[in-house]
Amino acid sequence: MSENKQLEEGLTFTPRYDAAGLIPAIVTDATSGEVLMFAWMNAEALALSVESGVAHFWSRSRSARWKKGEESGNVLNIIEMRTDCDQDVIWLRVQVAGDGVACHTGRRSCFYRVVPQQSDADGAARLVFAKDADAAHWRPKS
Amino acid sequence: MSENKQLEEGLTFTPRYDAAGLIPAIVTDATSGEVLMFAWMNAEALALSVESGVAHFWSRSRSARWKKGEESGNVLNIIEMRTDCDQDVIWLRVQVAGDGVACHTGRRSCFYRVVPQQSDADGAARLVFAKDADAAHWRPKS
Numbered sequence: 111m112s113e114n115k116q117l118e119e120g121l122t123f124t125p126r127y128d129a130a131g132l133i134p135a136i137v138t139d140a141t142s143g144e145v146l147m148f149a150w151m152n153a154e155a156l157a158l159s160v161e162s163g164v165a166h167f168w169s170r171s172r173s174a175r176w177k178k179g180e181e182s183g184n185v186l187n188i189i190e191m192r193t194d195c196d197q198d199v200i201w202l203r204v205q206v207a208g209d210g211v212a213c214h215t216g217r218r219s220c221f222y223r224v225v226p227q228q229s230d231a232d233g234a235a236r237l238v239f240a241k242d243a244d245a246a247h248w249r250p251k252s
Numbered sequence: 253m254s255e256n257k258q259l260e261e262g263l264t265f266t267p268r269y270d271a272a273g274l275i276p277a278i279v280t281d282a283t284s285g286e287v288l289m290f291a292w293m294n295a296e297a298l299a300l301s302v303e304s305g306v307a308h309f310w311s312r313s314r315s316a317r318w319k320k321g322e323e324s325g326n327v328l329n330i331i332e333m334r335t336d337c338d339q340d341v342i343w344l345r346v347q348v349a350g351d352g353v354a355c356h357t358g359r360r361s362c363f364y365r366v367v368p369q370q371s372d373a374d375g376a377a378r379l380v381f382a383k384d385a386d387a388a389h390w391r392p393k394s
Contacts (some may be wrong), residue, residue, distance in 0.1 A: 112254070118357055119340075120379075121365070121378050121379045121381075122368055122377075122378065122379070123377035123378070123379050125376065134276060135321075136278050136287055136290065138285065138287060141283060142285060142364060143280065143285015144285065145280060145334075147336070148276065148278065148336060148341040155328075160369060160370050160377070161366060163323075163369050169357055181257075188369065189285070190366060191366065191367040191369070192287075192363040192364075192365060192366050192367060192382065193363070193365055193379065194289070194362040194363050195355055195356065195357050195359075195362045195364070198368075199290045199362075199363075201287045201363045203381055212311065213337055214305065214337065215260055215261075215337050217337075220336040221334040221336050221338045221341075221343045222334075222335065222337070223263070223334060223335055224332060224334050225265055225302060225329045225333040225334060225335055225342075226332065226333075227302060227305050228302050228303045235264075235265035235302070236263050236264065236265065237262075237263045237264070237265050237335065238262075238263070240334065242319050
């Protein structure tokens with residue numbers, strides 16, 4: 111297989127890090143599919159996540175490895191980890207332990223505000239709090 | 253409100269771009285919650301996405317704006333757009349038009365391979381094709 115074909119169709123895990131040695135990680139609720147948060151991993155955080163089954167990240171602001179929920183108890187137990195076609199993104203399907211909160215604001219998800227489409231908005235770009243922002247159980251709306 | 257408080261609790265949309273002028277965008281299926289793809293937007297692509305209701309991105313490899321599905325017909329109709337607590341990530345909940353394929357490999361989602369947890373794996377990091385990788389309808393497993 112060509113290098114590109116191996117990357118996309120092969121079964122060798124060869125995560126591709128950016129110039130800073132990081133790979134983006136999308137975190138969703140394993141049951142509902144809600145996107146809970148987005149963070150970055152370096153190779154060590156990724157290896158620890160695979161080994162332990164608990165999500166570890168790299169904090170760019172603190173330049174430090176970070177076990178999500180280490181202080182709050184809201185650790186992210188990994189139900190499934192996936193990578194994308196060109197292996198430069200990680201997707202974690204998790205169950206949040208503790209009180210089920212993934213966002214440092216105390217909300218279940220970091221994505222608690224909607225950006226209205228222009229047809230819905232009164233001109234300026236104003237955010238709207240999502241109706242499900244604090245709901246205990248979330249199901250995708252269609 | 254302090255600048256940080258405004259960013260996290262305010263309703264002014266102030267997307268924060270990285271040093272290259274880009275913001276990450278997570279794309280999920282609006283119904284099932286499946287993560288379909290991950291891409292980047294510059295300010296123009298984000299504005300076009302808000303205005304048109306159809307996802308536009310910035311291709312880092314081609315250094316060009318990119319309307320997803322422009323050639324294939326598999327455009328991403330935005331059902332809802334969200335941003336996260338510190339407004340440096342975009343989440344698009346979409347319906348894929350055309351034949352429902354979001355990945356350039358012809359699969360519905362780019363995330364068609366699982367990274368087994370070490371306890372599941374035979375030593376080396378080998379990927380596994382997801383059972384639902386090509387299923388027409390996807391529902392999250394718990």
